[in-house]
Amino acid sequence: MRHPRTRQPRVPELPEVESVRRGLAPRVVGNTVLDVAILRDYSIRHQVGGAQEFRDRLVGSTLCEVARRGKFLWMTARKDGSAPVALVAHLGMSGQFRFFENEARPLHPHARVTMLLGSGASRTELDFIDQRTFGYLVVDDVIGTSDHLAAGAGTGAALIPRRVSHIARDILDPHFDIDAVAGSLRTRSSAIKSLLLGQQTVSGIGNIYADEALWRARVHPAQSARQISSEKMRLVLESAAAVMAAALEVGGTSFDALYVNVNGESGYFSRSLQAYGRTGEPCPRCGTPIRRIVVGGRSSHICPRCQRRR
Structure with missing residues (x-):
């Protein structure tokens, strides 16, 4: 069995981020964000209003899709009567999402943000874990795509988070030319x-x-x-x-x-x-x-x- 000798830290690329997106989608779509705990402010450093804005924009919203363009992924969230927003994630070098279903468990030592999700009577905890802390989460506005086509994998909507809008389409995007x-x-x-x-x-x-x-x-x-x-x-x-x-x-x-x-x-x-x-x-x-x-x-x-x- 061959293994590369290189062991330098690396940033997850498209296949890794898409694997995460595919794992998230069936388990978060349709769930409501019941609570959010920010365990390290640096992991939401791009949120202009800090932890309070992050929580206010997310808690009470329903997650309706998980999308990706390039190395960025986002969960589109909606509250009744409000415009959709996007929970954008960049994994940096070591960012991970992990689920913990209805169980008492010790908090992971590198957990940075934890979200309590609910659908009916079920409860799920979703943690953002990031040992090296180069990754981040931010709740962002969405805007129309410049070409009026679906923004990326996992979405049919021509809406993209503002901070992702400058990123080119990736090579596995069906609209890649x-x-x-x-x-x-x-x-x-x-x-x-x-x-x-x-x-x-x-x-x-x-x-x-x-x-x-x-x-x-x-x-x-x-x-x-x-x-x-x-x-x-x-x-x-x-x-x-x-x-x-x-x-x-x-x-x-x-x-x-x-x-x-x-x-x-x-x-x-x-x-x-x-x-x-x-x-x-x-x-x-x-x-x-x-x-x-x-x-x-x-x-x-x-x-x-x-x-x-x-």
Whole structure:
């Protein structure tokens, strides 16, 4: 069984966040937020009105969907007679949502926000746990999407949280326009990996899946996007979609307990990585040792034979 040697802290990427969204949706939709306890104010640091505003906007509302764009997810909440709001979550490096059903239990040492949800007679506690505290929650207004299409995975509404509205559509979004994005990327002179990580043209791709996509497409991560052909650029995006879809099937990529889904389970895509974290190991395609280089300040893993810079 192969395991990558890289053990550096990492931000959950699209497959991990989508795994969390899929775990949340069936268990929160239709529930009312009965109470909220903020255990660490820093975890709601973007809430202008602080803990009081966070609670006032959320308590008494009903959660009606769980949506995602890129690495951001949100739960749309409605109160009778009021406009909907969004409970936006960014997981940072170690953010987790965990459920505790009708049971007495010790509070997790890294719990930052806990919510009591109810539907009928049932009660569920949902905790936001974040050991490294780079993640956050914020209750935000929603606005119309710029293209008037559904905002992302898990929603049919053309409404998006204001703070997420600048994030590009991700590569698994049904409204993602691969040809338009490939054309846009090819107008830039920056390194292709830096553009994939930028979230402004395509979202959800982080360090792991960028390395894997570029290895699949045989493109050097430092190659100027302007020098990549239309066909090859499309292949890069198709490769990113393929690798993230495969990761999603096994719950994403976990190297430690900092990323788990809502049931506390790790993802297993680390066993299928071909380039990321495999410095010194033979390329699965040609046998040349994988090298670690730095592109745009980020570690990158390449096959120097398959991914020659042109």
